[in-house]
Amino acid sequence: MSVEKTIPYKIYLSEDEIPKQWYNVRADMKNKPAPLLNPETLKPMGFEDLRPVFCDELIKQELDDTTPYIDIPQEIQDFYKMYRPSPLVRAYCLEKALGTPAKIYYKFEGNNTSGSHKLNSAIVQAYYAKQQGLKGVTTETGAGQWGTALSMATAYLGIDCKVYMVKVSYEQKPFRREVMRTYGASVTPSPSMDTEIGKKINAEHPGTTGSLGCAISEAVEVATKTEGYRYVLGSVLNQVLLHQTVIGLEAKAALDKYGITPDIIIGCAGGGSNLGGLISPFMGEKLRGEKDYRIVAVEPASCPSFTRGKFAYDFCDTGMVCPLAKMYTLGSNFIPSANHAGGLRYHGMSPILSQLYHDGYMEAITAEQTAVFEAAQRFARVEGILPAPESSHAIKAAIDEALKCKETGEEKTILFGLTGTGYFDMVAYQKFNDGDMTDYIPTDAELEESFARLPKVND
C-alpha cells in the first residue's frame, strides 16, 4: 500500500538544488526555430553579423540549437542564491474557495525587488557584458519590469545601464522609473531626440507617446554607436528563454520530490520567456516521447499573437533595424490598445515557442482584461499575493480549468507560472475597482492592415 505524502503549502528546494545548468529545449526539437535574418540581405545571421549588437557569449547561446545543457557560471549561481530557489506553492486556499477537486500549484517568481521573473535573465546578460569588458548595456522597457531587473543586475556588477522607456510609461509610471534611477540606470523617455530613429519617429508622429518597438530601435542604435556598449533584451530571444529555464527546472525538481506529475501547465505569454522557461523541461520529455502534458499559453485578447497572428518572418522593432525573426506575429506596425498588462503588449512571440505551437506541441488561448482582473482579485483574496496583471492571465486560465474539474469531478493537477507582483499596477487595479475597465479586441480588418505590411521573405 502506498501512503501519499502530505504536500506542504510551499515546496522549497535547498540552495544546493538551484539549477547549475540551463536546459536548451532546442536540442530536443526536430524542427528547430528558423534562423534570424539580416533585414537588408535576408541572409541568415551568424556570429560575426550579430557582434555589433549583442554580447559574444550571448550570441553563442542564441545560435546554439544542439547543446542540451549549458553551465551557469558560478557568479550567476551566487546571485541566484539571493532570491532563489523560488517557492512552488500548493494553492490549497484557492482550491477550497473554488470547491474544486483539482490540485493547483504555482511557481512564484515575484519574490525579488524587481517583482518578476525578468531578473533571472537580466543578471546573466549583465554578467556576460561585464565578462567581455564592456562599459555598459542599453535596453528598452515598456511597463518597466525589465528595466528594473536590468538596473538591479548592472548595479550589482558595477556596469552602466541606459534604459529607453516608452514615453507613456515614463510619464504614467514614475515609481518604476525612480526605482531604476535608484539602482543607477539612466532612464530616457522614448522616442527621444538623442537618436536618429527617435528624431525620425518624432518628426513623423508629433506628440507620439511611443511604443516598445520604437524604444528597441533607439536602444539598438545607441548600443551600436557607443564604444563599449551592447544591447540586451528581456524576452522573445532564444537566450532569454534559456535563462528562464531555471523556473521550470526548479518547479520540476520540487514536484518530483513528492512524485507529482502535472496534467496541465499554464503560463501567460508576452514574448514567451517565462512560459518557455517554465515548460522547457516538461516539453523536453514530451519531445523525447517520455511523457505527455497539456501546455497552454494565455495571451491578452487585445494582443493575440499566437491565436490570431501569422507565422512569418517579421521585424522585431518599429525602426526595422533588428534582425528578422520567424515567429507568430501581429506585424511590427501593430500597436495594441492600451491594456494594463504592459508586459504582454508585444507584437511577436518567441521563435522557439512559435515553432512548438506550429508543430502542435502546445495550445494557446486568450483572456479579456476585465475577466483577468476578476481572477486576480479572487486569487489575491484567498492566496494573499497581489498578482501582476500579466501573471493574472495564467491565474484566469488555471481557475477556469479547476472549475471544469469541479463539473466533471476530475482530480487534475494544474501547474501555472505566477510571474510577478502588481504593486506598480495599482492604477489598473483602481480602474477595475471603480468599474471603469474596458475590453478591447482588435478587428480582423485592423489585423489584416498590419499583416499587409509584413516584410516579403521567401522561406
Ligand SMILES: *Cc1c(COP(=O)(O)O)cnc(C)c1O
Ligand atoms: C514581462 C513580464 C511578462 C511577460 O513576458 P514573457 O517574456 O512573455 O514572460 C509576464 N509577467 C510579468 C510579471 C512580466 O514582467
